[in-house]
Amino acid sequence: MEPLRPEEKARILSENPEASAAELDEYERLLAERFARDPALAATADSRRREDRLAELYLKLFPEEHDAVGHALPRTW
Amino acid sequence: MSSEAHLRVLREGEDKARPFTIAIVANPVLEVARDSGHFVTDPLAHDESAFDAATAYIEKALFGRLYDQAEVFLGTPGIADKVRVVTLRIAKPATDPENALVAQDDVSRLLVARRSAFIPFLERFGQRADIVYAISKSETHRRSSAWPASDDDDGPGERFDLDGTTLHHRHESLVPGTIALHAEACSLTALHEFGHALSSFSNGLITDLYLDGPAAMNNRHGRPIPSAFAAYEGTTFATDRIRDGIGYPVSWRSYHSQLHSPGYPAIMDNYWLAHDGIPERCQHDRITRRFLLDRVRAKLAR
Numbered sequence: 001m002e003p004l005r006p007e008e009k010a011r012i013l014s015e016n017p018e019a020s021a022a023e024l025d026e027y028e029r030l031l032a033e034r035f036a037r038d039p040a041l042a043a044t045a046d047s048r049r050r051e052d053r054l055a056e057l058y059l060k061l062f063p064e065e066h067d068a069v070g071h072a073l074p075r076t077w
Numbered sequence: 078m079s080s081e082a083h084l085r086v087l088r089e090g091e092d093k094a095r096p097f098t099i100a101i102v103a104n105p106v107l108e109v110a111r112d113s114g115h116f117v118t119d120p121l122a123h124d125e126s127a128f129d130a131a132t133a134y135i136e137k138a139l140f141g142r143l144y145d146q147a148e149v150f151l152g153t154p155g156i157a158d159k160v161r162v163v164t165l166r167i168a169k170p171a172t173d174p175e176n177a178l179v180a181q182d183d184v185s186r187l188l189v190a191r192r193s194a195f196i197p198f199l200e201r202f203g204q205r206a207d208i209v210y211a212i213s214k215s216e217t218h219r220r221s222s223a224w225p226a227s228d229d230d231d232g233p234g235e236r237f238d239l240d241g242t243t244l245h246h247r248h249e250s251l252v253p254g255t256i257a258l259h260a261e262a263c264s265l266t267a268l269h270e271f272g273h274a275l276s277s278f279s280n281g282l283i284t285d286l287y288l289d290g291p292a293a294m295n296n297r298h299g300r301p302i303p304s305a306f307a308a309y310e311g312t313t314f315a316t317d318r319i320r321d322g323i324g325y326p327v328s329w330r331s332y333h334s335q336l337h338s339p340g341y342p343a344i345m346d347n348y349w350l351a352h353d354g355i356p357e358r359c360q361h362d363r364i365t366r367r368f369l370l371d372r373v374r375a376k377l378a379r
Contacts, residue, residue, distance in 0.1 A: 001285060002222065002270070003269075003287045025289070029288045032288055035225070035273065036284055036290070036291040038278045039192065039224070040193070040227065051184070055183075055184050058184040
């Protein structure tokens with residue numbers, strides 16, 4: 001997947017002081033892991049846990065991108 | 078072929094029944110969000126000029142013709158003239174699931190290829206490809222991604238040895254490598270995603286090197302970092318022990334192959350970190366380039 005530019009990573013962390021660099025790194029790593037496994041294979045407990053954790057981190061790292069019910073809002077990047 | 082489909086041949090490729098083929102398709106419909114079952118017309122469907130610009134950019138990136146580009150890749154003599162590149166655009170797509178090649182991810186701003194839709198889509202227009210780009214002009218999701226191919230491991234291929242294990246550069250795939258690329262992608266993004274898509278799940282995966290990712294053809298795990306990265310086809314590839322000066326974070330297990338151009342990140346790493354602000358000067362690391370071009374040559378020879 002396309003790497004984040006350094007300024008994008010800095011913006012994410014500066015806009016969300018409660019999120020850590022380690023959490024952003026974990027988020028990126030989990031996204032990359034998704035593309036390392038054939039999606040045609042049946043979901044496993046690990047893959048479901050990964051997607052659940054991605055959802056948690058997404059809400060934490062990008063809270064301004066969701067409305068009250070968790071739907072993504074438009075953003076330019 | 079449907080009268081509303083526009084097929085253009087950018088490069089003829091080798092005159093044979095199954096040339097190695099790259100297809101660039103204007104994504105007709107977006108699934109918003111992934112696996113939601115909700116579909117909308119992709120904004121690109123109404124922007125022919127944006128699609129034309131994206132196809133020109135992709136061709137340049139793949140064949141080493143971006144300004145300042147150091148990685149020649151498919152522009153390599155003996156390869157360039159044999160690769161077929163076609164583009165496909167549907168003028169008035171119905172918002173049907175079978176026209177949705179790309180989904181907007183629900184837990185990121187990634188565009189994600191709906192890989193199972195590609196073969197039936199292309200077959201409707203009499204096309205078949207080894208790697209497919211689906212271009213989207215999503216207004217909210219601008220980050221590109223790619224799925225490796227699912228090789229046809231029951232079919233023919235060229236054997237290769239990787240650290241004592243026999244694998245194959247398969248001639249055909251059950252599912253081609255698929256790329257969801259944003260229409261405004263630039264620099265080495267199209268080439269980076271092509272690296273993923275040209276690899277496969279069963280015969281050597283090419284993964285992202287800018288994170289502590291899974292073990293793959295181009296990524297190993299272990300500390301201390303050894304001097305030898307891997308033995309591929311009788312050649313021992315050295316390790317990049319310093320990650321080009323970016324350095325491996327202390328928490329990482331990953332390490333990478335030696336670079337062709339120390340001083341610039343590998344293309345599968347974060348090319349935006351090029352020290353002089355010119356990411357186009359990045360090149361593939363040594364084993365990645367060798368492996369990917371061998372894979373292309375095997376398909377060219379089928």
